[in-house]
Amino acid sequence: MHSRTLPYLLILPVTVFLGVFFLYPFVLVAQQAFTTGAGFTFDNFTKVTTHWKFPTSFKNTLLLAAAVVPVQLALALLMATMVTNMKKGRDLVLYVWTIPLGISDLAAGIIWLAIFEQSGFLNSMMQGLGFIEQPTNLISYQSPMLVFVAIALAEIWRATAIMLVILVAGIGLIPKEYYEAAEVFGAGPWKRFTRITLPLLRPSLSTALVLRVILAFEVFAVVQALGGTLFPVLMGETYKYQFELLNGGAAAAIALIILVISIAATLVILRVLRVPKGASI
Protein backbone atom coordinates (compact mmCIF):
# COMPACT_ATOMS: atom_id res chain seq x y z
CA MET A 1 0.00 0.00 0.00
CA HIS A 2 3.03 2.23 0.41
CA SER A 3 4.30 1.27 -3.01
CA ARG A 4 4.37 4.91 -4.15
CA THR A 5 6.00 6.42 -1.11
CA LEU A 6 8.33 3.52 -0.38
CA PRO A 7 11.00 4.45 -2.97
CA TYR A 8 11.19 7.99 -1.58
CA LEU A 9 11.37 6.65 1.94
CA LEU A 10 14.24 4.39 0.95
CA ILE A 11 16.33 7.15 -0.60
CA LEU A 12 15.62 9.50 2.31
CA PRO A 13 18.68 8.51 4.40
CA VAL A 14 21.02 9.09 1.45
CA THR A 15 19.33 12.37 0.65
CA VAL A 16 19.69 13.55 4.22
CA PHE A 17 23.31 12.45 4.29
CA LEU A 18 24.09 14.28 1.06
CA GLY A 19 22.21 17.33 2.25
CA VAL A 20 24.02 17.56 5.56
CA PHE A 21 27.51 16.67 4.45
CA PHE A 22 27.66 17.98 0.88
CA LEU A 23 24.94 20.46 0.07
CA TYR A 24 25.15 22.39 3.33
CA PRO A 25 28.95 22.79 3.29
CA PHE A 26 28.70 23.75 -0.37
CA VAL A 27 26.21 26.49 0.45
CA LEU A 28 28.53 27.71 3.20
CA VAL A 29 31.51 27.79 0.83
CA ALA A 30 29.48 29.65 -1.78
CA GLN A 31 28.34 32.11 0.85
CA GLN A 32 31.91 32.63 1.96
CA ALA A 33 33.07 33.19 -1.59
CA PHE A 34 30.45 35.85 -2.31
CA THR A 35 30.79 37.86 0.92
CA THR A 36 33.53 39.89 2.61
CA GLY A 37 31.62 40.89 5.72
CA ALA A 38 29.68 43.61 3.95
CA GLY A 39 27.03 41.71 1.97
CA PHE A 40 27.10 40.20 -1.51
CA THR A 41 30.21 40.97 -3.55
CA PHE A 42 32.57 39.71 -6.26
CA ASP A 43 35.58 41.09 -4.40
CA ASN A 44 36.98 37.67 -3.55
CA PHE A 45 36.91 36.65 -7.20
CA THR A 46 38.45 39.90 -8.36
CA LYS A 47 41.15 39.51 -5.78
CA VAL A 48 42.16 35.96 -6.66
CA THR A 49 41.90 36.31 -10.43
CA THR A 50 43.95 39.49 -10.58
CA HIS A 51 46.72 38.04 -8.44
CA TRP A 52 49.86 37.64 -10.57
CA LYS A 53 50.07 33.89 -9.91
CA PHE A 54 46.52 33.13 -10.96
CA PRO A 55 47.06 32.89 -14.75
CA THR A 56 50.07 30.62 -14.18
CA SER A 57 48.31 28.28 -11.79
CA PHE A 58 45.20 28.27 -14.00
CA LYS A 59 47.27 27.47 -17.08
CA ASN A 60 49.33 24.86 -15.22
CA THR A 61 46.24 23.04 -13.97
CA LEU A 62 44.70 22.85 -17.44
CA LEU A 63 48.03 21.96 -19.07
CA LEU A 64 48.64 19.15 -16.60
CA ALA A 65 45.15 17.74 -17.16
CA ALA A 66 45.56 18.04 -20.93
CA ALA A 67 48.88 16.20 -20.81
CA VAL A 68 47.98 13.53 -18.28
CA VAL A 69 44.39 12.52 -19.08
CA PRO A 70 44.84 11.57 -22.77
CA VAL A 71 47.94 9.51 -21.96
CA GLN A 72 46.06 7.81 -19.14
CA LEU A 73 43.10 7.15 -21.41
CA ALA A 74 45.29 5.55 -24.07
CA LEU A 75 47.21 3.53 -21.50
CA ALA A 76 44.07 2.41 -19.70
CA LEU A 77 42.49 1.31 -23.00
CA LEU A 78 45.60 -0.61 -23.97
CA MET A 79 45.87 -2.26 -20.57
CA ALA A 80 42.17 -3.05 -20.43
CA THR A 81 42.32 -4.69 -23.87
CA MET A 82 45.34 -6.74 -22.81
CA VAL A 83 43.71 -7.85 -19.57
CA THR A 84 40.49 -8.77 -21.38
CA ASN A 85 42.33 -10.95 -23.89
CA MET A 86 44.29 -12.76 -21.21
CA LYS A 87 43.32 -16.35 -20.54
CA LYS A 88 45.27 -17.01 -17.36
CA GLY A 89 46.56 -14.75 -14.60
CA ARG A 90 44.18 -11.98 -15.54
CA ASP A 91 43.13 -11.24 -11.96
CA LEU A 92 46.71 -11.20 -10.72
CA VAL A 93 47.78 -8.71 -13.40
CA LEU A 94 44.78 -6.54 -12.64
CA TYR A 95 45.64 -6.50 -8.92
CA VAL A 96 49.26 -5.58 -9.58
CA TRP A 97 48.25 -2.80 -11.95
CA THR A 98 45.85 -1.34 -9.43
CA ILE A 99 48.33 -1.26 -6.54
CA PRO A 100 49.14 2.47 -7.08
CA LEU A 101 45.44 3.17 -6.39
CA GLY A 102 45.97 2.05 -2.82
CA ILE A 103 48.72 4.57 -2.23
CA SER A 104 47.77 8.06 -1.11
CA ASP A 105 48.61 10.83 -3.55
CA LEU A 106 51.07 12.48 -1.16
CA ALA A 107 52.91 9.18 -0.71
CA ALA A 108 52.95 8.76 -4.48
CA GLY A 109 54.47 12.24 -4.82
CA ILE A 110 57.13 11.37 -2.28
CA ILE A 111 57.94 8.09 -4.04
CA TRP A 112 58.56 9.98 -7.28
CA LEU A 113 60.52 12.64 -5.46
CA ALA A 114 62.80 9.85 -4.22
CA ILE A 115 63.38 8.98 -7.84
CA PHE A 116 63.99 12.48 -9.18
CA GLU A 117 65.74 14.40 -6.37
CA GLN A 118 69.47 15.13 -6.36
CA SER A 119 70.34 12.09 -4.25
CA GLY A 120 67.54 10.03 -5.83
CA PHE A 121 67.45 6.74 -7.71
CA LEU A 122 67.57 8.29 -11.16
CA ASN A 123 70.71 10.28 -10.43
CA SER A 124 72.43 7.34 -8.75
CA MET A 125 71.56 5.08 -11.64
CA MET A 126 72.73 7.47 -14.32
CA GLN A 127 75.92 8.10 -12.42
CA GLY A 128 76.45 4.40 -11.87
CA LEU A 129 76.05 3.77 -15.59
CA GLY A 130 78.41 6.61 -16.34
CA PHE A 131 75.94 8.86 -18.16
CA ILE A 132 76.62 11.79 -15.81
CA GLU A 133 79.66 12.89 -13.83
CA GLN A 134 77.86 13.85 -10.65
CA PRO A 135 74.27 14.08 -9.43
CA THR A 136 72.35 17.15 -10.60
CA ASN A 137 69.22 18.69 -9.21
CA LEU A 138 66.65 17.66 -11.78
CA ILE A 139 63.75 19.39 -10.10
CA SER A 140 64.65 23.06 -9.99
CA TYR A 141 63.47 26.38 -11.37
CA GLN A 142 66.08 26.00 -14.11
CA SER A 143 64.29 23.04 -15.64
CA PRO A 144 60.55 23.71 -15.56
CA MET A 145 60.01 21.13 -18.29
CA LEU A 146 61.52 18.38 -16.14
CA VAL A 147 59.36 19.42 -13.19
CA PHE A 148 56.31 19.17 -15.40
CA VAL A 149 57.37 15.76 -16.75
CA ALA A 150 58.03 14.43 -13.25
CA ILE A 151 54.62 15.55 -12.01
CA ALA A 152 52.87 14.17 -15.10
CA LEU A 153 54.67 10.83 -14.73
CA ALA A 154 53.74 10.56 -11.07
CA GLU A 155 50.11 11.36 -11.85
CA ILE A 156 50.00 8.84 -14.69
CA TRP A 157 51.54 6.17 -12.53
CA ARG A 158 49.21 6.90 -9.65
CA ALA A 159 45.81 7.32 -11.24
CA THR A 160 45.67 5.38 -14.51
CA ALA A 161 44.34 2.32 -12.70
CA ILE A 162 41.07 4.01 -11.75
CA MET A 163 40.28 4.35 -15.45
CA LEU A 164 41.56 0.86 -16.09
CA VAL A 165 39.12 -0.78 -13.67
CA ILE A 166 36.16 1.10 -15.12
CA LEU A 167 37.15 0.21 -18.68
CA VAL A 168 37.81 -3.46 -17.90
CA ALA A 169 34.32 -3.71 -16.42
CA GLY A 170 32.88 -1.90 -19.44
CA ILE A 171 34.62 -4.12 -21.99
CA GLY A 172 33.35 -7.15 -20.09
CA LEU A 173 29.80 -5.99 -20.79
CA ILE A 174 30.22 -6.10 -24.58
CA PRO A 175 28.82 -9.40 -25.90
CA LYS A 176 31.38 -11.60 -27.71
CA GLU A 177 28.97 -12.10 -30.58
CA TYR A 178 29.52 -8.52 -31.79
CA TYR A 179 33.22 -9.19 -32.20
CA GLU A 180 32.54 -12.43 -34.04
CA ALA A 181 30.08 -10.73 -36.35
CA ALA A 182 32.57 -7.93 -37.02
CA GLU A 183 35.27 -10.48 -37.74
CA VAL A 184 33.10 -12.45 -40.16
CA PHE A 185 32.12 -9.24 -41.94
CA GLY A 186 35.73 -8.28 -42.49
CA ALA A 187 36.93 -6.20 -39.54
CA GLY A 188 40.50 -6.90 -38.45
CA PRO A 189 41.69 -6.41 -34.84
CA TRP A 190 42.22 -2.64 -35.16
CA LYS A 191 38.87 -2.09 -36.90
CA ARG A 192 37.14 -4.22 -34.27
CA PHE A 193 38.67 -1.99 -31.62
CA THR A 194 37.69 1.29 -33.29
CA ARG A 195 34.32 0.18 -34.73
CA ILE A 196 33.03 -2.06 -31.94
CA THR A 197 34.91 -1.63 -28.67
CA LEU A 198 35.23 2.16 -28.62
CA PRO A 199 31.64 3.05 -29.56
CA LEU A 200 30.14 0.39 -27.29
CA LEU A 201 32.41 1.54 -24.48
CA ARG A 202 31.11 5.13 -24.56
CA PRO A 203 29.22 4.92 -21.22
CA SER A 204 32.29 3.58 -19.42
CA LEU A 205 34.58 5.98 -21.24
CA SER A 206 32.55 8.96 -20.14
CA THR A 207 32.41 7.75 -16.52
CA ALA A 208 36.17 7.17 -16.46
CA LEU A 209 36.93 10.49 -18.16
CA VAL A 210 34.63 12.56 -15.96
CA LEU A 211 36.08 11.03 -12.83
CA ARG A 212 39.65 11.43 -14.02
CA VAL A 213 39.29 14.97 -15.36
CA ILE A 214 37.69 16.18 -12.14
CA LEU A 215 40.51 14.60 -10.14
CA ALA A 216 43.05 16.18 -12.48
CA PHE A 217 41.63 19.66 -11.81
CA GLU A 218 41.93 18.95 -8.08
CA VAL A 219 45.56 17.82 -8.31
CA PHE A 220 47.44 18.94 -5.22
CA ALA A 221 49.57 16.58 -3.11
CA VAL A 222 51.69 15.16 -5.94
CA VAL A 223 52.42 18.67 -7.20
CA GLN A 224 53.21 19.84 -3.70
CA ALA A 225 55.65 17.00 -3.10
CA LEU A 226 57.44 17.25 -6.44
CA GLY A 227 57.16 20.84 -7.57
CA GLY A 228 56.38 22.78 -4.45
CA THR A 229 56.22 26.42 -5.42
CA LEU A 230 57.92 25.74 -8.78
CA PHE A 231 54.68 24.61 -10.32
CA PRO A 232 51.67 26.46 -8.88
CA VAL A 233 48.25 24.91 -9.48
CA LEU A 234 44.77 26.09 -8.51
CA MET A 235 44.34 23.68 -5.63
CA GLY A 236 47.70 24.75 -4.21
CA GLU A 237 46.54 28.36 -4.32
CA THR A 238 43.36 27.41 -2.47
CA TYR A 239 45.45 25.80 0.21
CA LYS A 240 47.72 28.83 0.46
CA TYR A 241 44.84 31.30 0.81
CA GLN A 242 43.14 29.16 3.43
CA PHE A 243 46.04 28.14 5.63
CA GLU A 244 48.88 30.56 4.97
CA LEU A 245 47.10 33.81 4.18
CA LEU A 246 44.09 32.86 6.34
CA ASN A 247 41.72 34.28 3.74
CA GLY A 248 38.75 31.88 3.68
CA GLY A 249 36.77 33.98 1.23
CA ALA A 250 39.53 33.90 -1.40
CA ALA A 251 40.08 30.16 -0.88
CA ALA A 252 36.35 29.57 -1.35
CA ALA A 253 36.39 31.66 -4.53
CA ILE A 254 39.16 29.54 -6.12
CA ALA A 255 37.40 26.36 -5.00
CA LEU A 256 34.28 27.57 -6.83
CA ILE A 257 36.32 28.36 -9.93
CA ILE A 258 37.65 24.78 -9.90
CA LEU A 259 34.07 23.55 -9.51
CA VAL A 260 32.93 25.56 -12.53
CA ILE A 261 35.77 24.21 -14.69
CA SER A 262 34.93 20.68 -13.56
CA ILE A 263 31.25 21.07 -14.39
CA ALA A 264 32.08 22.53 -17.79
CA ALA A 265 34.45 19.66 -18.57
CA THR A 266 31.88 17.11 -17.39
CA LEU A 267 29.20 18.58 -19.64
CA VAL A 268 31.51 18.52 -22.65
CA ILE A 269 32.51 14.89 -22.01
CA LEU A 270 28.92 13.74 -21.51
CA ARG A 271 27.88 15.55 -24.67
CA VAL A 272 30.67 14.18 -26.86
CA LEU A 273 30.30 10.60 -25.62
CA ARG A 274 26.52 10.49 -25.43
CA VAL A 275 24.79 7.41 -26.83
CA PRO A 276 21.76 8.15 -29.02
CA LYS A 277 18.41 6.80 -27.87
CA GLY A 278 17.98 3.13 -28.77
CA ALA A 279 21.68 2.67 -29.53
CA SER A 280 22.87 1.21 -26.23
CA ILE A 281 23.85 -2.43 -25.75
Next chain:
Amino acid sequence: MAEIEIKNIAKSFGNYQALHNINLTIHDQEFMVLLGASGCGKSTLLRIIAGLETATSGEVWIGGRRIDHLSPKDRGIAMVFQNYAVFPHLTVFENIGFGLRMQKLPNAEVERRVHRTAELMHIEQLLKRYSGELSGGQRQRVAVARALAMEPDVILMDEPLSNLDALLRMEMRAELKGVLAESKTTAIYVTHDQVEAMSMADRISVMHQGRIAQNSSPVEVYRNPSEKFVAGFIGNPPMNFLPATEVSKGQWSVAGCQFSGPEAHSGAIDFAIRPEDLSPADTGIAAIAKVVEPLGAHLLVTCDVEGHLFRAVLDSDLALRAGDTIHLAPQQDRIRWFDQNTTQAICLS
Protein backbone atom coordinates in the same frame (compact mmCIF):
# COMPACT_ATOMS: atom_id res chain seq x y z
CA MET B 1 30.33 -22.35 -57.83
CA ALA B 2 30.57 -22.81 -54.10
CA GLU B 3 30.58 -26.44 -53.14
CA ILE B 4 31.60 -26.97 -49.52
CA GLU B 5 33.66 -29.98 -48.58
CA ILE B 6 34.30 -30.87 -44.99
CA LYS B 7 37.02 -33.47 -44.72
CA ASN B 8 37.73 -35.40 -41.52
CA ILE B 9 37.03 -32.47 -39.24
CA ALA B 10 37.59 -33.20 -35.56
CA LYS B 11 37.50 -30.79 -32.66
CA SER B 12 38.43 -31.18 -29.01
CA PHE B 13 37.97 -28.73 -26.18
CA GLY B 14 40.61 -29.94 -23.72
CA ASN B 15 39.71 -33.56 -23.04
CA TYR B 16 36.23 -33.23 -24.44
CA GLN B 17 35.87 -34.26 -28.06
CA ALA B 18 33.05 -32.17 -29.52
CA LEU B 19 33.37 -33.38 -33.13
CA HIS B 20 34.52 -36.78 -34.40
CA ASN B 21 35.75 -37.06 -37.99
CA ILE B 22 33.03 -35.17 -39.78
CA ASN B 23 32.85 -35.67 -43.53
CA LEU B 24 30.24 -33.74 -45.43
CA THR B 25 29.76 -32.31 -48.89
CA ILE B 26 27.30 -29.51 -49.54
CA HIS B 27 26.58 -28.93 -53.19
CA ASP B 28 26.55 -25.58 -54.91
CA GLN B 29 23.36 -23.65 -54.08
CA GLU B 30 22.13 -26.40 -51.81
CA PHE B 31 20.23 -25.65 -48.62
CA MET B 32 21.78 -27.96 -46.04
CA VAL B 33 20.33 -28.19 -42.55
CA LEU B 34 22.39 -29.43 -39.63
CA LEU B 35 19.86 -30.86 -37.23
CA GLY B 36 20.57 -32.14 -33.75
CA ALA B 37 19.82 -31.78 -30.07
CA SER B 38 21.44 -29.00 -28.06
CA GLY B 39 25.12 -29.67 -27.37
CA CYS B 40 25.72 -32.12 -30.21
CA GLY B 41 28.29 -29.90 -31.92
CA LYS B 42 26.28 -28.10 -34.62
CA SER B 43 27.50 -24.61 -33.71
CA THR B 44 31.05 -25.83 -33.34
CA LEU B 45 31.02 -27.25 -36.87
CA LEU B 46 29.48 -24.08 -38.28
CA ARG B 47 32.01 -21.90 -36.47
CA ILE B 48 34.86 -24.00 -37.84
CA ILE B 49 33.52 -23.41 -41.36
CA ALA B 50 33.22 -19.70 -40.58
CA GLY B 51 36.72 -19.51 -39.14
CA LEU B 52 35.63 -18.45 -35.66
CA GLU B 53 36.92 -21.72 -34.27
CA THR B 54 39.95 -23.77 -35.32
CA ALA B 55 39.52 -27.48 -35.95
CA THR B 56 41.86 -29.86 -34.16
CA SER B 57 42.31 -31.71 -37.44
CA GLY B 58 40.76 -31.91 -40.89
CA GLU B 59 40.18 -29.59 -43.83
CA VAL B 60 37.46 -27.28 -45.12
CA TRP B 61 37.19 -26.54 -48.83
CA ILE B 62 34.89 -24.01 -50.48
CA GLY B 63 34.60 -23.84 -54.24
CA GLY B 64 37.65 -26.02 -54.75
CA ARG B 65 39.84 -23.86 -52.51
CA ARG B 66 41.14 -24.94 -49.13
CA ILE B 67 40.09 -22.25 -46.69
CA ASP B 68 40.60 -23.54 -43.14
CA HIS B 69 43.80 -21.53 -42.69
CA LEU B 70 42.23 -18.28 -43.96
CA SER B 71 40.70 -15.62 -41.73
CA PRO B 72 36.87 -15.44 -41.80
CA LYS B 73 36.76 -12.44 -44.11
CA ASP B 74 38.72 -14.22 -46.85
CA ARG B 75 36.46 -17.27 -46.96
CA GLY B 76 33.62 -15.83 -49.04
CA ILE B 77 31.12 -16.48 -46.29
CA ALA B 78 28.52 -14.47 -44.40
CA MET B 79 26.84 -15.48 -41.20
CA VAL B 80 23.55 -14.95 -39.37
CA PHE B 81 23.98 -15.31 -35.62
CA GLN B 82 21.55 -16.82 -33.15
CA ASN B 83 21.18 -13.59 -31.18
CA TYR B 84 21.40 -11.63 -34.43
CA ALA B 85 24.47 -9.62 -33.30
CA VAL B 86 23.00 -6.50 -34.88
CA PHE B 87 25.39 -3.75 -33.76
CA PRO B 88 23.53 -1.53 -31.31
CA HIS B 89 25.55 1.61 -32.01
CA LEU B 90 24.93 1.60 -35.74
CA THR B 91 21.75 2.34 -37.63
CA VAL B 92 20.09 -0.42 -39.61
CA PHE B 93 21.63 1.08 -42.76
CA GLU B 94 25.15 0.98 -41.33
CA ASN B 95 24.56 -2.51 -39.97
CA ILE B 96 23.60 -3.87 -43.37
CA GLY B 97 26.46 -1.94 -44.95
CA PHE B 98 29.04 -2.94 -42.32
CA GLY B 99 30.74 -5.63 -44.36
CA LEU B 100 30.65 -3.51 -47.51
CA ARG B 101 32.30 -0.61 -45.70
CA MET B 102 34.98 -3.00 -44.44
CA GLN B 103 35.62 -3.95 -48.08
CA LYS B 104 35.93 -0.21 -48.79
CA LEU B 105 33.32 -0.29 -51.55
CA PRO B 106 32.39 3.11 -52.98
CA ASN B 107 29.51 4.89 -51.26
CA ALA B 108 27.16 4.54 -54.20
CA GLU B 109 27.67 0.79 -54.32
CA VAL B 110 27.09 0.47 -50.56
CA GLU B 111 23.85 2.43 -50.88
CA ARG B 112 22.69 0.38 -53.83
CA ARG B 113 23.31 -2.95 -52.11
CA VAL B 114 21.90 -1.87 -48.76
CA HIS B 115 18.70 -0.63 -50.38
CA ARG B 116 18.35 -3.72 -52.52
CA THR B 117 18.73 -6.17 -49.61
CA ALA B 118 16.60 -4.02 -47.30
CA GLU B 119 13.87 -4.11 -49.93
CA LEU B 120 14.25 -7.86 -50.23
CA MET B 121 13.83 -8.27 -46.46
CA HIS B 122 11.04 -5.63 -46.26
CA ILE B 123 12.89 -3.32 -43.86
CA GLU B 124 13.43 -0.22 -46.02
CA GLN B 125 11.38 1.90 -43.64
CA LEU B 126 13.71 0.96 -40.76
CA LEU B 127 17.03 2.02 -42.28
CA LYS B 128 17.51 5.03 -40.00
CA ARG B 129 16.67 3.24 -36.76
CA TYR B 130 18.92 1.71 -34.12
CA SER B 131 18.57 -1.92 -33.09
CA GLY B 132 17.19 -0.90 -29.69
CA GLU B 133 14.15 0.41 -31.53
CA LEU B 134 13.47 -2.85 -33.40
CA SER B 135 11.47 -5.95 -32.52
CA GLY B 136 13.11 -9.38 -32.49
CA GLY B 137 11.68 -10.20 -35.90
CA GLN B 138 12.97 -6.94 -37.39
CA ARG B 139 16.43 -7.51 -35.94
CA GLN B 140 16.37 -10.94 -37.49
CA ARG B 141 15.63 -9.38 -40.87
CA VAL B 142 18.50 -6.93 -40.44
CA ALA B 143 20.87 -9.80 -39.63
CA VAL B 144 19.82 -11.66 -42.79
CA ALA B 145 20.02 -8.51 -44.91
CA ARG B 146 23.53 -7.82 -43.60
CA ALA B 147 24.60 -11.30 -44.69
CA LEU B 148 22.90 -11.07 -48.10
CA ALA B 149 24.39 -7.65 -48.81
CA MET B 150 27.83 -9.26 -48.88
CA GLU B 151 26.70 -11.36 -51.86
CA PRO B 152 28.60 -14.27 -50.34
CA ASP B 153 29.27 -17.68 -51.88
CA VAL B 154 28.11 -19.31 -48.70
CA ILE B 155 25.73 -18.18 -46.01
CA LEU B 156 25.91 -19.76 -42.57
CA MET B 157 22.99 -19.54 -40.15
CA ASP B 158 23.08 -20.64 -36.51
CA GLU B 159 19.55 -21.16 -35.21
CA PRO B 160 18.45 -17.86 -36.73
CA LEU B 161 14.77 -18.28 -35.92
CA SER B 162 15.03 -19.81 -32.45
CA ASN B 163 14.42 -16.53 -30.63
CA LEU B 164 11.22 -15.69 -32.49
CA ASP B 165 7.72 -16.62 -31.41
CA ALA B 166 6.01 -19.54 -33.12
CA LEU B 167 3.89 -17.63 -35.63
CA LEU B 168 6.72 -15.35 -36.73
CA ARG B 169 8.99 -18.35 -37.01
CA MET B 170 6.64 -20.05 -39.44
CA GLU B 171 6.39 -16.88 -41.52
CA MET B 172 10.15 -16.30 -41.60
CA ARG B 173 10.80 -19.94 -42.45
CA ALA B 174 9.04 -19.67 -45.77
CA GLU B 175 10.39 -16.22 -46.50
CA LEU B 176 13.98 -17.13 -45.71
CA LYS B 177 13.83 -20.20 -47.91
CA GLY B 178 12.49 -18.13 -50.81
CA VAL B 179 15.06 -15.36 -50.43
CA LEU B 180 17.95 -17.80 -50.22
CA ALA B 181 16.81 -19.82 -53.22
CA GLU B 182 16.66 -16.59 -55.19
CA SER B 183 20.11 -15.45 -54.09
CA LYS B 184 21.65 -18.69 -55.38
CA THR B 185 23.98 -19.00 -52.41
CA THR B 186 24.96 -22.23 -50.78
CA ALA B 187 23.46 -22.30 -47.30
CA ILE B 188 24.19 -24.19 -44.12
CA TYR B 189 21.45 -23.81 -41.59
CA VAL B 190 21.77 -25.02 -38.01
CA THR B 191 18.67 -25.85 -36.00
CA HIS B 192 17.40 -28.13 -33.27
CA ASP B 193 13.84 -27.78 -34.58
CA GLN B 194 12.93 -30.74 -36.77
CA VAL B 195 9.91 -29.01 -38.30
CA GLU B 196 12.18 -26.21 -39.46
CA ALA B 197 14.63 -28.75 -40.83
CA MET B 198 12.01 -30.79 -42.66
CA SER B 199 10.31 -27.79 -44.20
CA MET B 200 13.40 -25.86 -45.34
CA ALA B 201 16.10 -28.36 -46.19
CA ASP B 202 17.19 -29.73 -49.53
CA ARG B 203 19.19 -32.13 -47.42
CA ILE B 204 19.36 -32.79 -43.69
CA SER B 205 22.41 -33.89 -41.75
CA VAL B 206 21.30 -35.26 -38.43
CA MET B 207 24.03 -34.82 -35.83
CA HIS B 208 24.36 -36.82 -32.66
CA GLN B 209 27.15 -36.53 -30.09
CA GLY B 210 29.64 -34.96 -32.46
CA ARG B 211 28.97 -37.31 -35.38
CA ILE B 212 26.77 -37.20 -38.43
CA ALA B 213 24.17 -39.88 -37.90
CA GLN B 214 22.42 -39.52 -41.24
CA ASN B 215 22.73 -37.27 -44.23
CA SER B 216 19.93 -37.45 -46.77
CA SER B 217 16.77 -35.79 -48.05
CA PRO B 218 14.07 -34.85 -45.51
CA VAL B 219 11.71 -37.57 -46.74
CA GLU B 220 14.43 -40.20 -46.59
CA VAL B 221 15.42 -39.16 -43.06
CA TYR B 222 11.80 -39.46 -42.04
CA ARG B 223 10.93 -42.68 -43.83
CA ASN B 224 14.21 -44.54 -43.59
CA PRO B 225 16.12 -43.44 -40.51
CA SER B 226 19.59 -44.92 -40.65
CA GLU B 227 19.76 -45.61 -36.94
CA LYS B 228 17.55 -45.76 -33.89
CA PHE B 229 18.62 -42.35 -32.68
CA VAL B 230 17.40 -40.66 -35.87
CA ALA B 231 14.14 -42.62 -35.76
CA GLY B 232 13.53 -41.46 -32.21
CA PHE B 233 14.63 -37.88 -32.84
CA ILE B 234 12.69 -37.13 -36.03
CA GLY B 235 8.93 -37.11 -35.99
CA ASN B 236 6.59 -35.84 -33.36
CA PRO B 237 5.57 -38.14 -31.75
CA PRO B 238 8.65 -40.25 -32.59
CA MET B 239 8.80 -43.77 -33.96
CA ASN B 240 7.65 -46.71 -31.81
CA PHE B 241 9.99 -49.57 -31.03
CA LEU B 242 9.12 -53.10 -29.89
CA PRO B 243 11.50 -56.03 -29.39
CA ALA B 244 11.09 -58.86 -31.90
CA THR B 245 11.81 -62.56 -31.56
CA GLU B 246 12.48 -64.83 -34.51
CA VAL B 247 9.80 -67.44 -35.12
CA SER B 248 11.16 -68.94 -38.31
CA LYS B 249 13.39 -67.75 -41.14
CA GLY B 250 12.28 -64.20 -41.95
CA GLN B 251 9.31 -64.40 -39.63
CA TRP B 252 9.31 -62.36 -36.41
CA SER B 253 6.95 -62.27 -33.48
CA VAL B 254 6.23 -58.82 -32.11
CA ALA B 255 3.91 -58.49 -29.10
CA GLY B 256 2.13 -61.65 -30.10
CA CYS B 257 1.75 -60.81 -33.80
CA GLN B 258 3.77 -62.19 -36.68
CA PHE B 259 5.51 -60.02 -39.26
CA SER B 260 7.90 -60.85 -42.04
CA GLY B 261 11.22 -59.16 -41.42
CA PRO B 262 14.92 -59.58 -42.07
CA GLU B 263 16.20 -63.03 -42.90
CA ALA B 264 19.19 -64.49 -41.18
CA HIS B 265 20.06 -61.76 -38.74
CA SER B 266 22.17 -62.61 -35.77
CA GLY B 267 21.45 -60.83 -32.51
CA ALA B 268 18.40 -59.14 -31.05
CA ILE B 269 16.40 -56.75 -33.22
CA ASP B 270 13.67 -54.14 -32.78
CA PHE B 271 10.52 -53.72 -34.78
CA ALA B 272 9.72 -50.03 -35.51
CA ILE B 273 6.68 -48.21 -36.83
CA ARG B 274 5.61 -44.57 -36.94
CA PRO B 275 2.48 -43.70 -34.89
CA GLU B 276 0.59 -42.46 -37.96
CA ASP B 277 1.23 -45.73 -39.81
CA LEU B 278 -1.02 -47.61 -37.44
CA SER B 279 -4.74 -48.14 -37.83
CA PRO B 280 -7.35 -49.87 -35.67
CA ALA B 281 -8.21 -53.38 -36.86
CA ASP B 282 -9.75 -56.64 -35.64
CA THR B 283 -6.36 -58.26 -35.36
CA GLY B 284 -3.02 -56.59 -34.71
CA ILE B 285 -0.85 -55.48 -31.87
CA ALA B 286 -2.91 -55.45 -28.69
CA ALA B 287 -2.51 -52.12 -26.93
CA ILE B 288 -4.05 -50.71 -23.75
CA ALA B 289 -4.85 -47.02 -24.16
CA LYS B 290 -3.38 -44.97 -21.30
CA VAL B 291 -3.89 -41.40 -22.41
CA VAL B 292 -6.17 -40.22 -25.19
CA GLU B 293 -5.47 -36.72 -26.52
CA PRO B 294 -7.77 -35.25 -29.16
CA LEU B 295 -5.65 -32.93 -31.33
CA GLY B 296 -8.41 -31.76 -33.63
CA ALA B 297 -7.46 -33.46 -36.85
CA HIS B 298 -6.19 -36.56 -35.09
CA LEU B 299 -6.36 -38.52 -31.92
CA LEU B 300 -3.02 -39.12 -30.21
CA VAL B 301 -3.25 -42.31 -28.17
CA THR B 302 -0.48 -43.25 -25.80
CA CYS B 303 -0.65 -46.95 -25.10
CA ASP B 304 1.06 -49.74 -23.27
CA VAL B 305 2.16 -52.80 -25.26
CA GLU B 306 3.60 -55.50 -23.02
CA GLY B 307 5.17 -52.86 -20.83
CA HIS B 308 6.54 -50.79 -23.73
CA LEU B 309 5.48 -47.24 -24.53
CA PHE B 310 3.60 -47.23 -27.82
CA ARG B 311 1.90 -44.28 -29.53
CA ALA B 312 -0.66 -44.16 -32.30
CA VAL B 313 -2.09 -41.27 -34.26
CA LEU B 314 -5.63 -42.29 -35.17
CA ASP B 315 -8.72 -40.83 -36.77
CA SER B 316 -10.38 -38.32 -34.47
CA ASP B 317 -13.82 -39.93 -34.98
CA LEU B 318 -12.72 -43.01 -33.12
CA ALA B 319 -14.52 -43.47 -29.82
CA LEU B 320 -11.80 -44.47 -27.43
CA ARG B 321 -11.26 -44.00 -23.74
CA ALA B 322 -8.35 -44.55 -21.43
CA GLY B 323 -8.27 -48.17 -20.28
CA ASP B 324 -9.74 -49.59 -23.52
CA THR B 325 -7.81 -52.26 -25.36
CA ILE B 326 -7.44 -51.80 -29.11
CA HIS B 327 -5.77 -53.77 -31.86
CA LEU B 328 -3.43 -51.76 -34.06
CA ALA B 329 -2.39 -52.98 -37.49
CA PRO B 330 0.79 -51.46 -38.93
CA GLN B 331 1.00 -50.51 -42.59
CA GLN B 332 3.23 -53.32 -43.90
CA ASP B 333 5.54 -51.27 -46.15
CA ARG B 334 6.28 -48.78 -43.37
CA ILE B 335 7.68 -51.29 -40.91
CA ARG B 336 11.40 -50.80 -40.17
CA TRP B 337 13.88 -52.96 -38.27
CA PHE B 338 16.86 -51.97 -36.11
CA ASP B 339 19.68 -53.98 -34.63
CA GLN B 340 19.42 -53.70 -30.84
CA ASN B 341 23.20 -53.75 -30.30
CA THR B 342 24.50 -51.51 -33.07
CA THR B 343 21.23 -49.49 -33.21
CA GLN B 344 21.68 -49.40 -37.02
CA ALA B 345 18.80 -49.91 -39.42
CA ILE B 346 18.59 -53.34 -41.02
CA CYS B 347 17.99 -53.32 -44.76
CA LEU B 348 15.54 -55.78 -46.20
CA SER B 349 17.12 -56.74 -49.47
